[in-house]
Amino acid sequence: MVPVDLLVTGASGRLGPSLVQALHRDGDRLRQLSRRGTGPDAVRGDLATGADLPAALAGAEVVVHAASDPRNAWAVDVAGTRRLVQSVDRGRLQHLVYVSIVGVDRIPWSYYRAKYATEQVLLASGLPVTIVRVTQFHGFVDELLATARKGPVLPVPMGWRVQPVDVADAARYLAGVARQAPSGAIVDFGGPEELAVADLARMWAAAREPGAHVVSTPFPGRLSSALRDGAALPIGGERGQRSYADHLAA
Template sequence: MTTTTLVTGGTGTLGRLVAERLRTAGHEVRVLSRHALPYSVDLRRPDSGLDVALAGVGTVVHCASAPGGGDERAARRLIAAARRAGVGHLVYISIVGVDRVPLRYYRAKLAVEGLVERSGLEWSLLRATQFHDLVVEMLTGMARPPVMVVPAGLTDQPVEVTEVADRLAELARGGPVGRVPDLGGPEVRTVESLARAYLSATGRRRRLVRVPLAGAAYRGFRDGGHLTSGPALLGTGTFEEYLARRFGPREERG
């Protein structure tokens, strides 16, 4: 029997990969995002199209997220519609450290976790560390000036997004299991070492300056609140391997 799965944020960095893996496994997949026809729905706004998108769906993988705000409102609407549709399994992707780092976006993700847990639906929840893509986006911005300022004393544990997609697709294919062990990258690296690897891969020359920052969120990151701890799964894809795929070997660049 064909299983219908709805992937929210299914055109994004993670959701697109999850949808591909589920289709390969034989699932009928519906992609929901603000601009993907026929299920173009903005979860943050009332939209009757959500009920149509969920009709006959057995599993929802909730990847849609907006760092600018609105995740809680979107989750409430999605959960209400999923309950009306009789969805049997809700899979949610969150972030390692949402309960330890007092960042506004993290607080919203933690609140959504609570909504999922209290939804009345059967659910599975995975927390992952930051994707390599996001780290590169951050470093690209930091490298724009001639001097690259990096926050002192910070480490990170970036993970390959394809490995997160593999795990989410695995959860979606199975039954509800609640919160599963966190998924992190294979290495805990200083931000300075990540910056040097990025500069080497892109052929840029920048003087690195380490600057301590202030605030509770910085302290949370400095104390490793965003790193895996306790039982956790570790990916295998390294940051250097990601950089080589994205930017190519140094000798092949002009």
């Protein structure tokens, strides 16, 4: 196969290491964008300010854009992606894959609104793009449940439905999309099974915190209503193989 010049943003995040591993192929040039530009295969570039972005993106034929900052999403995700669009080498770029989240168009939360706005920036950019919306990763679910536990009680929202996915499954799928021609479309990728949050919490408690007692609690508001109505569930698209139970058993 013809060698490709790849660049990954967000390589140090939750998805990044698995994504870099899945993308790696002998003969390719694979670079990882970071603010400091330190470490193997790293190049310096700052989405928040635009510093060094044109040099970092020079020659990139495939860009997998996974960088995100929930604490500063409008500056980093939205404005940062505009800077990336302005800096990319349009004469060389063959495909830009953006990693988004399932439900950004249906869940009324500020961070999700920013991710949705970022999608619109890319769709309007004229670049060869594919947007992949991914459900929540297993490890992130673990962290949320550990944070929610209050002593022996683990309160969870009543009726919420989710479909968490293994990070390595998502990375392999994204790497496959990156090697394909751009679709110009939005596609979903999720885990193998839909779960009620209460059932998921009971599985987690049994495996990790046997003393925790799961209590389903009604949560009011539009966000809760959206999650009860399945806004966090993928619509179509492919599915990962590794279940949340597999993750807990590992």
